[in-house]
Amino acid sequence: MIDQPLFHYALRLGDDSLILGQRLSEWCGHAAALEVDLSLTNIGLDLIGQATSALGYAGDLEGAGRDADGLAFHRDALDYENCLLVEQPNGDFGQTIARQFLFSNWHWLFLSALAASKDATLAAMAAKSVKEVSYHVEFANDWMVRLGDGTPESHQRLSAGLDWNWRFVEELFIGDDVDNEMVQRGIGVDKASLRAAYDARIIDVLNDANLPVPKKHRAITGGRRGHHSEHLGHLLSQMQFLQRAYPGASW
């Protein structure tokens, strides 16, 4: 019998990382400076590595013969359970940094808590990943301040990027039945409990970046149920093209 809640929990962990990793890889060769290009793609690589572990575990739990690649390349948008924030388009560099800032700070808190999970596999993945994510947080926080406290142009672009992505932050802290069961079993994280620490962290950086703290927004949710924005479909069509056109292709 499949442990359905645990399967979905591992799947979500993997989907968040995979989709953001794919998004960041779109920057490869396009960033304004070599150092930024290297940073965005290295962060993407960390995330795709994390996704490989989490989706591999989800595949094992499911026991239907799907491995990490099978889950990544042969699922449609409706079967993806990532949060909406990670699928948002890159926009300009300011929009990308705002998304990274909002996600990585949550990701770090979430993984730090998940490292205490009663599920040994999830705990091990989280303890490993959080070390990588601490570098992502540092990168995003540094750039928030640099752009926000930079020129009027960089400030304006970052501000617009923050506005775009802010709508999808609430979803990160809302649990559903899967979350509730995982919390009860000592496996999952009580997401609502991360909110105060999250706010404290991001307000600190926003202050340094000369940016006002955005107002609380009515939550836009649905990612965990497979209800995505149109952006995810476009992302998947590119990411999955090769395996869809030539199933099982390898080299």
Place this chain on the structure above:
Amino acid sequence: MQREIGTIDAQEVMAVLAAVPDPEIPVISVVELGIVRGFDPLREVVIITPTYSGCPATLVIEQSIRAALDAAGLSRILVKTELAPAWSTDWITQAGRAKLLAYGIAPPPLGDGAPSLRNRLAAQCPQCGSHNTTEISRFASTPCKALWRCNACQEPFDRFKCH
């Protein structure tokens, strides 16, 4: 001739693995890098742990270890990957650190990626030994390295990131 279970000792296996180079930085072995966590003589299993989750060298390392064991007549030894405890640059041996430096890569500071320690100390230039150095980019040519510049001799260099 088949050897009995329990007759392959850890020293023998570690000697074989000590000759397996890291594919990215071939002067240092997978043992010196801290990837090989040990050998269990009763289960006849070598435990390895990946460095970074997305490190592209992980698969090559596993294959090199497999090939080295096979070549040494130790085909029945299994290679198993374990994520916990998470790999840390503190596991890079002293000999490994010296080899990194000689190769032109500043070794990581000790401190297991503790945020308070990270990047606070200037790296030592592997070319001229100066501590008058500046970080250019925290992300560089591979997941494990940051890019630095020496202000004394003007040469750029890689530094192994504290992790």
